[in-house]
Amino acid sequence: MDRTAIGELNEKVGSEVRVAGSVSVRRDHGKLIFFDLRDQSGTVQAVVTPKVDAHKVASEMRPEWAVRVGGVVNKRPDNMVNSEIPLGDIELEVKEIEVLGRAQELPFDTDAELNIDTHLDYLPLTLRTKKSRAIFKVQSEIAYAFRDSLKKCGFTEFQAPKIIGEDAEGGASVFEVEYFDNKANLAQSPQFYKQIMVGVFEKVFSVGSVFRAEKHKTTRHLNEYTSLDIEMGYIEDHTDVMKFTSGLMRVINEHLKETCKEEFELLGAEFPSIPEEIPYMKLREAQELIKAEFGEDGVGAPDLEPQHERMISEYAKNQFDSDFVFVTHFPTSKRPMYTYPDEEDPTYTKGFDLLFRGLEILTGSQRIHDYDQLVESMKKKGLVPEKFSFYLQAFKYGMPPHGGFGMGLERLTARFLGLDNVKEATLFPREINRIDTLLSE
Amino acid sequence: MDRTAIGELNEKVGSEVRVAGSVSVRRDHGKLIFFDLRDQSGTVQAVVTPKVDAHKVASEMRPEWAVRVGGVVNKRPDNMVNSEIPLGDIELEVKEIEVLGRAQELPFDTDAELNIDTHLDYLPLTLRTKKSRAIFKVQSEIAYAFRDSLKKCGFTEFQAPKIIGEDAEGGASVFEVEYFDNKANLAQSPQFYKQIMVGVFEKVFSVGSVFRAEKHKTTRHLNEYTSLDIEMGYIEDHTDVMKFTSGLMRVINEHLKETCKEEFELLGAEFPSIPEEIPYMKLREAQELIKAEFGEDGVGAPDLEPQHERMISEYAKNQFDSDFVFVTHFPTSKRPMYTYPDEEDPTYTKGFDLLFRGLEILTGSQRIHDYDQLVESMKKKGLVPEKFSFYLQAFKYGMPPHGGFGMGLERLTARFLGLDNVKEATLFPREINRIDTLLSE
Known part of the structure; x- marks a missing residue:
């Protein structure tokens, strides 16, 4: 039967x-x-x-x-x-x-509320709970909706390599790999490859692991996470990417409403409110606002502190009934060399972060697409253009104006579901002292 | 406008x-x-x-x-x-x-036939050719059809980690990562995680990078490739997985016929012939056959040599009009510890390879799901079960009979398109002496 x-x-x-x-x-x-x-x-x-x-x-x-x-x-x-x-x-x-x-006796009642370390110690068992299954069902549907929506919009998927050469940007938080007789690194993002792929397919996306050797153990950081990346050619400027992002977030939200209603209910989560165009403000405006509305003076700082992100989100929720808000125009000096500076004031970039319920989940920008301008930008950052010769070929041989974003799937899942710790939305989180089991000190 | x-x-x-x-x-x-x-x-x-x-x-x-x-x-x-x-x-x-x-003068006529090294040296440019765009359009559609078909069959997608702990299996071809104050490795497959996930979602799949520190530079090997993985619970035995694989291959082929006709034409590729059930034979039968039909005596060897894979494929094409053929029952001594031994003769496994036009593109099996049997199997291989404590939890706390496969997206693409070198179907191939650009010796 x-x-x-x-x-x-x-x-x-x-x-x-x-x-x-x-x-x-x-x-x-x-x-x-x-x-x-x-x-x-x-x-x-x-x-x-x-x-x-x-x-x-x-x-x-x-x-x-x-x-x-x-x-x-x-x-x-x-x-x-x-x-x-x-x-x-x-x-x-x-x-x-x-x-x-057969199964041996369980070490604890799996329906009980477990602390995060016990949860992580026993993942092969604790992932079977209703709660965990709901979280990762939602995560799989987010990934599905992301890709499905992009495919329908004419984006082509590509596979970005994770082993990359010498870290020419000199980032501190990069993992080193023994690559035969050489040293290599693990990619912190598919950035260079997705830009190269704009020259090939115009609009591209990629879903895959990225690696950050961050030493701090917080509720926001992961040493390995899944990055949802897009890059699109023939844009006017970064606002095209932001508009597209608004639409994409709405599509993902609608898909979850259709497929994950039960899971949201089980987890006590609410579907977010996403206006047709997500509100945006410049970093400086955000800082003035935080000072005026919340009395915290961060004016002039190059970035938002975590509590500032929460304040701006609270403001956007109250003012625009939006669970999402863009912050744009971070200082050029603090953003990567490929970020497009604003012509009106080149000390700020045509870049943006997207905050979702108080947490940054996505970073994007228009990119520099002119070869000479890019080489110049590298030099200004103290980088050696010769080390970027492979990447620079894309620009040497013609690139349209383009931009894109990278977004953390685990953070996005956690914010949709109102989970405090991003590790709850990560199947097998890597921490400084844990790869599945605890590492020796 | x-x-x-x-x-x-x-x-x-x-x-x-x-x-x-x-x-x-x-x-x-x-x-x-x-x-x-x-x-x-x-x-x-x-x-x-x-x-x-x-x-x-x-x-x-x-x-x-x-x-x-x-x-x-x-x-x-x-x-x-x-x-x-x-x-x-x-x-x-x-x-x-x-x-x-703007673009500088191109270094060569991109329509000309390039040797593979020049192609690789100039990927940001050479990937823009009609030929390359056709190959990677097909690749993106294969990945799409794989996932779409599995989702429709009730499989849940999951994200497998790439950084793994100490290589408890002691594989030679594993890359080492500096993980803070510890050593870690890059995953050769998501095997343990997909089995764990069977306990969570019953039927799962994952698409992601895997890493092989193979020193040889051939037309078949890659040091990093994209693995299409499935694992399914509540099977009777490995033949359930093989039947499912036949259906999946047919769905992918039909999808390509619908979406990539032009690309196949451009590349001079033919859609493969896939019977409703792909033919299969035991390794020993295959070896006898090769001896009888092609005069090559490999009887008793633990695996097929590349030329033997081509012969078996040729035979299946002539005999069954099939571009695919399964070879089953490899020796237990040569297969991983989690492979299910055949009860009728435990020196052989309920495992299989799938050959496609002369090349192995997929390896799968029923897995051992009983805790004691798995521990025993580890010991027989000289492995230390304590080192697998995290993985073993899945079995300690109950697992259904299950099986699955891992398949290389790049090899699959190359076989569909009749490309001799798998690197032609790899966007940014990693070789022993190349990560984008050539590495110093």
Whole structure:
């Protein structure tokens, strides 16, 4: 008999079925054994009477055993109906149980609230909880909506390499790789490659791991994360990229409303409010605003502190009913050499950060596309253009005006779901002292 | 005026339009200047008469300049129609040219056949050729079809980490990373994580970079490539995975027929023939066959040599009209510790390779899902189970029977397109002596 998805059992009342899944919990009532069985589609209550041979197996079963069960789907008696849960009006009367995989006793009650370190120590188990499954279902749908939407807008996906040569930008937070007889590095972003690819496909995107050797352990930082990157040619300026980003965020949000309503409910998360055009302000304006509205004087600083990001987000929420807000025009001196300076005041860039519920989730800009201007910009930053010869070819051989952004999938997931710690939205987070298990000091 | 896609200009005859793109080639005929302008949607011939101001700019233009052009779409005179190419019956009469990005003189004729090293030295330029764009368009559609098909079959995508801890399997071909005060490695596959994720989502897939520190420089090997990975729970045995793989390959092929016909034509590639169930044979049978049919005695060897893979493929093509063939039952001693041994003869595994037009593109198997059996298998291989404690949790806490495969996107692309060297199907190939540019010896 073919396997029936548990979520479809309510269409099989009175029928004999075969299902398979993991035991969630077992409850014995006298000689009756009840257990919850879950598969990807849902959870059903099963009941085993002492009349069937399966009773012996059932009496040994523990949570997380993988089993195949044959039985009959029954309506529950009226007084046993649980209308709070899906399939709460049926139960599976067990005829046969085949054990597919045994489990040892669980180290703790997986439904309990765990501290983050215990959660991380036991990921192969704790990722199976309803909460974790909801988070990573949402994450997979975000990645899907991102790519699907871009494909429909004529973007071409490409695979960016992660092993890169010498770090010509001299960044501090780069991981070093032993590459045969040479040293190489792990890419902090696919930046150079996506710009090169604009020359090839005009509009491109890439989804992949990036690596940051940040020593600090915070609720915002990851040493490895998934970067959602786009780059688009033939723009007028950075505002084209920002407008496109607004539309993309709305599409992702709509997709989640369609596919992840249950998961949002389970996690107590609210869908964000995203206006047709996300509001934006210059860094300097944001700083004046923070001073005027919140009494914090950060005017003139080259960037926003985390609490400032939260203030600006609060302001945008109150003023524009937007959970998102762009901050533009960071100082040229603090942004990478490829960032386009504003012609009106070249000390500031045509670059932007996107804040989502108080946290920066995305950084983008128009890029310099003129070869001479780019070489000049490198020199101003004290960089050696010869070290960028491969990248510079793209500009030597003609590039249109272009811009793009990089966005952290884990941060985006966490903000959508209102999770305080980005690690909750990261399947296997890498920390300074943890790669799956704790590292020796 | 909004930008019109060049591919749609045939619908605009008689109208004034604005287009943007890269100059492909310029030809001067007396005072008339002709140039080909390409964007993502197509290429059109533009003509500039001496009457317009743009004539001066046009006379300076070189291939790969990015320009915006205003003009009128005209039918070509009958004797000028080129019915061999799309848009060969129209031309753009130029009124205005705005230069968006200049290009220096190209180092060579990009339409010429280049040797692979020159191609790699100049990727930011050579990837722009028709041939390269066709290859990587096909690649992006393969990745799309892979994911789309899996999502429709109820698989959940997940992001696998690339930085992993100490290489407990002791593989020779692993890259080492300086991870703060510890040593880490780059993942050779997402194997452990996808198995862990079967416990979470039952059926999962992942697309991402994997890393092999292979010292040999061949037409088949890459030091970094994109792995398409699936893992599925509740299988009966490895043949379930093989059947699923057959279906998946057919879906990808159908998708390419729908979306990449032009690209296949341009590259002189033929769509493969894939029976509903791809034929399969055991390694020993394959070896006997090679001996009988081709006179090469490899009977008893633990694996197939490259020429043997070609022979088996040739046989499958002739015998079953299949461009794909599975080889199963490799020796347990030569396969990883998680591979399921065949109960009928445990010296061979329930594992398989998939050959596509003479090259192995995919390796898969049923996996051991019982904790004790897995620990035992590790010990038999001389491995220390304690070093796998994180991975082993998945099995300690219950796993269903499961299996899956890993497949190289670049090899798959190359085989679809009949490219001899997998590097032609790799955007930025990493070689022992090359990361974009040549490394010092």
